Amino acid sequence: MQTRPTVLAVPYGTAIDRGTAHRVLRNTYALLSMTLLFSATVAAAAVAFSLPAPGLILTLVVYFGLLFGIHKLKNSAGGIGLVFALTGFMGWTLGPLLTRTLALPAGGQAIALALGATGAVFLALSAYATTTKRDLSWMGGFLFAGMVVALLAGLAAIFFQIPALALTVSAVVALLSAGLILYETKQIVDGGETNYVLATVSLFVSIFNLFTSLLQLFGFASSDD
Template sequence: MGSTAQVDATDVSRVLRNTYLLLSITLIFSAITAGAAMAVNLSYGAGLIMTLVAMGLIWFVLPRTANSSAGIGVVFAFTGLIGAGLGPIINHYLASANGASIVLQALGGTAFTFLGLSAYALVTRKDFSFMHGFIAMGMMVMIGCMLLLVGASMFGYPMPVLSLAFSAGIVLLMSAVILFQTSAIIHGGERNYLMATTSLYLAIINIFTSLLHLLGAADD
């Protein structure tokens, strides 16, 4: 029994170490690809295509390669494309009067949220598996809201209040994902560091873009 517990503890430590190491590297890689996209003034259309391709990689390719070395390449391709897709969005905010301040505040807020929630989960070692239902329901609600916003915008009826509520909801939902995913690693529910990395990475990126939207609206 003691031997099994020791193996489990070692496995959890390995997954945690590999997850945070890969997460750090992929965030740096994303920053590089975002910078490159900003430098060449990548269009919104090209950025959207890259983002869609990236999502396709984690939906259809990563689940099949998550237990092999090929999965690492998929994770880097995914995060690189997401970073490039962020380039046009960041350029849009930087073009505004207080753009640099907005981007820096969003970065700081994202870092504070992620580090604070991760530290809380790691230090308290609380089991946040009960959030699974909330996260699943939240995802469905957010997808519904997104489709509604896109449809309304296409027909010339923007809904700015709902758009802001959507961004605030994303921040709350992704915060729950960080707690849930970190807890899953700690308690042995997540043994694949590639899947854990992509989950935390998506939470960070969504918090960042949502804070950009909220801060940009507040500035306007």
């Protein structure tokens, strides 16, 4: 007796293999958990050893270079290795920010708040994305355009030393990152993303951006106490 694969009908008329979607989501969360732990370990080491920030140019070159490599090797073990290289590097870049935040009067509390808020947002949005039947595919273009604008504004804030603009960008990036977590998770659930390596990178970057944006906002608030 032959059995037909279980399919999941999504609102916009696409049928996908439910088993494949669940497997991709499970593998994504497993790899995401490991990379988050690895990145946090590297960030803690960067704080402990007072490692300097790699600098904007080096950060951009390494970040986009590793992203390119991950896309090229996404179906091999080498791609997973590059994912750990990327997330470890991002942990290094996070170290100096944590060090500066810890030097503030309520820096430890700001880090705890940012970490707790990031975890709560991720869990809430993941739960919604895996249960809702609504079509969220329209969010992709809007969120991508918003991130491009936010990146350009963030670079302007750095070069022209405009604190108010930097805080505004942090708030916008936090909102956009939350939206991306929702969109990217729904893409996996609906079969729009079938490669767990790429899915892991996308979610990791969104979580990282959400955390750093909240950390800057909470850090600024603690500096005014």
